[in-house]
Amino acid sequence: MIIGFIGFGKVSQNLISLIKSDDITFMTSVEGRSQRTIEKIKDYEIGVADTFKEVAIESDILISANSPKSAIEVAEKYGKYAKGIYLDLNNISPDTTFEISKFTPNLVDGAIIGKIDSAHPILYVSGELSDKLMFLGKFIDIRKISDNVGDVAILKLLRSSYTKTLSALLIESSELAKQHNLENEFFDILSLTEGDEFREKSLSRINNTLSSSKRKSEELEEIIDYFEGSDLTMVRAALKKLSR
Ligand SMILES: NC(=O)c1ccc[n+]([C@@H]2O[C@H](COP(=O)([O-])OP(=O)(O)OC[C@H]3O[C@@H](n4cnc5c(N)ncnc54)[C@H](OP(=O)(O)O)[C@@H]3O)[C@@H](O)[C@H]2O)c1
Numbered sequence: 315m316i317i318g319f320i321g322f323g324k325v326s327q328n329l330i331s332l333i334k335s336d337d338i339t340f341m342t343s344v345e346g347r348s349q350r351t352i353e354k355i356k357d358y359e360i361g362v363a364d365t366f367k368e369v370a371i372e373s374d375i376l377i378s379a380n381s382p383k384s385a386i387e388v389a390e391k392y393g394k395y396a397k398g399i400y401l402d403l404n405n406i407s408p409d410t411t412f413e414i415s416k417f418t419p420n421l422v423d424g425a426i427i428g429k430i431d432s433a434h435p436i437l438y439v440s441g442e443l444s445d446k447l448m449f450l451g452k453f454i455d456i457r458k459i460s461d462n463v464g465d466v467a468i469l470k471l472l473r474s475s476y477t478k479t480l481s482a483l484l485i486e487s488s489e490l491a492k493q494h495n496l497e498n499e500f501f502d503i504l505s506l507t508e509g510d511e512f513r514e515k516s517l518s519r520i521n522n523t524l525s526s527s528k529r530k531s532e533e534l535e536e537i538i539d540y541f542e543g544s545d546l547t548m549v550r551a552a553l554k555k556l557s558r
Contacts, residue, residue: 316341318373320366320388321380322351325403328430329377330358333453343369370395375447379403386413393418399443407536408467415463422447423466427473440465475537475549478530481523482552484516523556531556 317333319326319342330340341361344352355362363369370376370392378388378400385404393400393414400418402411403426415421422441429435437456439447441463450456459465491500501513523530534553538546 315339315374316361316372317375317377318342318369320369320376320378320392321384322347322355323379325379325426325430326377327354327358328435329379329454330360332435333450335453341369341372366392367395371397374398375401377401377403382406382410385410386417389414389417389421393421396420399446401439401447403437405470406467408464408471408540411464411467421463423463425466425470427470438466438469471537471540474533475541477519478523478534478537478556479548479552481519481530482555485520485523486555488516488520527556 315338317329317338317340319329319340322342326342339361340358341363342355343363343366344355345365347355361372363372366388373396375398376392376396378385378392380388382405385402385406389400389402394417396418398420399422400420401422401424402414402418403424404410405425406414411421411423420443422439422444424437424439427436427438434455437450437454438459439456440459440461442461444458444461448456448458459469488497488500491497501516504516505512531553534549534556537549538553541549
């Protein structure tokens with residue numbers, strides 16, 4: 315079996331290091347790629363085709379892991395050649411996923427939850443063809459959500475609406491605690507019900523949110539756009555808070 319990659323960044327490299335089987339070979343192309351990516355590809359013993367079209371034709375599983383901005387263009391160019399499975403792992407919205415499905419009859423909608431280089435990344439998939447990917451469970455924790463392409467993308471937005479809104483609330487509450495000189499006690503008392511790792515996880519969440527508040531705000535705007543018409547009181551409040 316051949317697994318082909320369009321995009322050879324952290325996601326593709328980590329998948330290669332996780333999927334170790336004599337029955338599976340990997341391929342990609344250097345067509346139009348940066349020197350950095352070309353050098354990275356040389357570090358791996360994988361097939362290198364002249365064009366991505368060739369990669370798409372040859373692969374049993376074609377993985378698109380490039381960037382949210384390139385995802386549609388890549389699908390439009392190469393989706394039609396993927397006769398096996400087209401697995402999109404880009405961090406994209408449900409609308410983008412539906413757009414991509416127009417060009418890729420064999421689409422499986424995928425998401426890596428958490429960082430790909432974490433100890434145990436989990437791969438969520440949806441779409442009728444997901445069943446054909448479950449053998450990857452020998453190498454990576456893979457979970458099928460449903461037969462509907464787009465469910466994984468919606469789930470990603472739901473997760474994001476929860477974590478980002480919670481982060482905004484954490485920023486506010488911990489700031490109040492600080493003003494009253496009770497920051498340590500605030501985390502201690504919450505750890506009693508929220509678990510021992512609450513302080514560590516909260517501080518990491520707060521720092522992460524503050525250091526990329528522009529991107530987080532954009533992601534909240536995306537959530538509001540997608541779920542327009544639903545009750546989004548808390549998400550809107552979080553956006554207001556992060557936009558300050
Ligand atoms: N890293 C994570 O933990 C993680 C987790 C979940 C989802 N994702 C998503 O997975 C995707 C890939 O992430 P990553 O971390 O692997 O990215 P990355 O390390 O930044 O690498 C991106 C790779 O895609 C290539 N690329 C960009 N546009 C391309 C195009 N039009 N055609 C072919 N190759 C193209 C880049 O090549 P050049 O160097 O030539 O530009 C580079 O090799 C993103 O959509 C990201 O949002 C990442």
